[in-house]
Amino acid sequence: MRKNIVAGNWKMNNDLDASKELVKGIKKSIKKLDLKNTRVVVAPTFVNLLSVAKKAKKSRIEVAAQNMHQADNGAFTGEISADMLKSVGVKSVILGHSERREYFGETDELLAKKVDQALKNKMEVIFCFGEKLEERKADNHFKVVESQLKNALFHLEAKAWKRIVLAYEPVWAIGTGETATPDQAQEMHAFIRKLIVDKYGDEVAENVSVLYGGSVKPDNAKEIFSKPDVDGGLIGGASLKVEDFVKIIKAAE
Ligand code: PGA
Numbered sequence: 001m002r003k004n005i006v007a008g009n010w011k012m013n014n015d016l017d018a019s020k021e022l023v024k025g026i027k028k029s030i031k032k033l034d035l036k037n038t039r040v041v042v043a044p045t046f047v048n049l050l051s052v053a054k055k056a057k058k059s060r061i062e063v064a065a066q067n068m069h070q071a072d073n074g075a076f077t078g079e080i081s082a083d084m085l086k087s088v089g090v091k092s093v094i095l096g097h098s099e100r101r102e103y104f105g106e107t108d109e110l111l112a113k114k115v116d117q118a119l120k121n122k123m124e125v126i127f128c129f130g131e132k133l134e135e136r137k138a139d140n141h142f143k144v145v146e147s148q149l150k151n152a153l154f155h156l157e158a159k160a161w162k163r164i165v166l167a168y169e170p171v172w173a174i175g176t177g178e179t180a181t182p183d184q185a186q187e188m189h190a191f192i193r194k195l196i197v198d199k200y201g202d203e204v205a206e207n208v209s210v211l212y213g214g215s216v217k218p219d220n221a222k223e224i225f226s227k228p229d230v231d232g233g234l235i236g237g238a239s240l241k242v243e244d245f246v247k248i249i250k251a252a253e
Pocket of ligand 1: 009169173174175176177213214215216234235236237238
């Protein structure tokens, strides 16, 4: 049975003190919750991973990285390897976020290599994808999503999907305050699950969590998460405030 996941993508926000405060606040608030089917993940910036992971100990909070390099090690100035992440207790990584694609030129081909590297290291991948506004307006959103998934993930064997979490994030909804309607999210999530059924069969499709991302807030989370193919969310802005993030976690449970 797949789990709901609420993952906070802190992006390039929060220095060391702010990161520690935030994770401390989340830890304290979720202690009181009786979470049964919801995983809680936070993704701070690289330099704060270790401190946040230490603070998150003895809680349900899991820590993920926002990116990772595809090589084992070597002359790649400024990059971070899977080994480095694992050495500070990080077992999940967000790959393919639209900001990485847009501002850092990450392509499906590169992302396929990063996914392979993460899986080779037994890490979990939270794989982001989604169409841009002009692609939706041109009615190409299904085609775009299909090709993003096929290019970066459909070379994997069925058993690798145990470590894959999908995050559908329409680019026009990220940080804009504009959310996909719950029906638009469900329509796309059902399409995504069907692609997985066709390629890998029902069992893989039923077990993969498909998160929605893009301006999820405390006041819209419940309705979006109530859709049958939406298994939680990847949260940007609203993950930076304890109160908002915890409300979103509650909405997923
Ligand atoms: P947002 O970001 O919630 O601020 O729209 C979501 C994301 O980029 O993952």
